[in-house]
Amino acid sequence: MPTVLVTGASTGIGRASALRLAARSWRVFAGVRSEGAAAELVAAAGEGSALTPLILDVTSPEQIERARLAVGDRLDGLVNNAGIGVGGPLELVSGEDLRRQFDVNVFGQVAVTRALLGALRASRGRIVLVSSVGGRVSVPFNGPYAASKHAIEAIGDALRGELHSSGIAVSLIEPGSVRTPIWEKARATARGIEVPPQLRDQYGHVREAFGKVLDDSERRGVPPEKVAATIERALTAARPRARYLVGADARGMVAARALLPTRLFDRVLRRALGV
Numbered sequence: 001m002p003t004v005l006v007t008g009a010s011t012g013i014g015r016a017s018a019l020r021l022a023a024r025s026w027r028v029f030a031g032v033r034s035e036g037a038a039a040e041l042v043a044a045a046g047e048g049s050a051l052t053p054l055i056l057d058v059t060s061p062e063q064i065e066r067a068r069l070a071v072g073d074r075l076d077g078l079v080n081n082a083g084i085g086v087g088g089p090l091e092l093v094s095g096e097d098l099r100r101q102f103d104v105n106v107f108g109q110v111a112v113t114r115a116l117l118g119a120l121r122a123s124r125g126r127i128v129l130v131s132s133v134g135g136r137v138s139v140p141f142n143g144p145y146a147a148s149k150h151a152i153e154a155i156g157d158a159l160r161g162e163l164h165s166s167g168i169a170v171s172l173i174e175p176g177s178v179r180t181p182i183w184e185k186a187r188a189t190a191r192g193i194e195v196p197p198q199l200r201d202q203y204g205h206v207r208e209a210f211g212k213v214l215d216d217s218e219r220r221g222v223p224p225e226k227v228a229a230t231i232e233r234a235l236t237a238a239r240p241r242a243r244y245l246v247g248a249d250a251r252g253m254v255a256a257r258a259l260l261p262t263r264l265f266d267r268v269l270r271r272a273l274g275v
Helices: 012-023 035-045 061-071 095-123 143-162 182-191 197-203 206-220 224-236 248-259 262-273
Strands: 003-006 027-032 051-055 077-080 126-130 169-175 243-246
Touching: 003 012, 003 061, 012 027, 012 035, 012 051, 012 224, 027 035, 027 061, 035 051, 051 061, 061 095, 077 095, 077 224, 095 126, 095 143, 126 143, 126 224, 143 169, 169 224, 224 243, 243 248, 248 262
Parallel strands: 003 027, 003 077, 027 051, 077 126, 126 169, 169 243
Antiparallel strands: none
8 A cells, every 4th residue: 555645634635635545545644734624634534544644734843753753664655735825015925924935835845855755765756746837927916925836846846856866756736726725815814914005006906906816716726636636646657747737727827928928928917917
C-alpha cells in the first residue's frame, strides 16, 4: 500500500485529495488544523479507511517534526497543498499579512518538503506542489497570493533538477478558479483593508473590484475533486509532467498571456476589473 502525506486537508483541494487517495487504497496521512477537522475527515473517509489525520500547521517546526515521525522511514508521495490567500493593493496590505502569506504558502511548503526528503528518497517518491495559475499570471489586487505562487513555481523547477538523481519526481499543479472556502477567507481579508482618505481616489473602488474578481472566480470554479484527480495522476503516472494546468480559465489565462502583448493584456485585465 503506497503512503502519502497531504497538507491542508481540512477543506477544499487537500480534503478532496486525501479522501480520493484513501478510497484508492493509499495510506493517507492528512494534515489538518484542528481535532474537529480531523474527526470530520475520518468520518467522511468511512470505516476501514487507511486515513490518519495529523494536526499539522506547516509554519510550526514542532508539528512538522511530529508529522515526520508519524510518517516513518518511507513515503511514496507528498502533496504540499496547505495555503492561504491574501489580496488587496500591495500599497495597503500590511507587512504582517504579507509575511503570513509567504510563511504558509512558501516557507511552510519548503519546510515540510525538507523534513520528508529522507523518507521520499527511500522510496523514490513523488512531490506534488499545489501552485496556481496565479503563479504564472498575476492580476491586480492579487499580488501577495500570486507572488507566493510564483515562488512555488521557482521552487518546483529547482527541486525537479536537484532531486532528479534521487529518483524523486516533482510536479506543479496549477488550478484556475476552484470552489473552495479560500474565497470567503479572501473576502474577509479584503474587508479588513483600510483605505486612507488621501488614497481614496486611487483605491476607493478596491472592495467592489476585488469582490467582483472573487465572485467571478467562485462562480466559474471547478470542484476541488477535479484538482484531486489531477493530483492523483501526478502521483501515479509513469512519466509525470512538470506542470498540470487545471480548468478552462487557467488554460485561457496562460494562452492569453502568451499571445497578447503585455500592454494589451494589462488593458484587458483593467477593463475586466473596472479600474
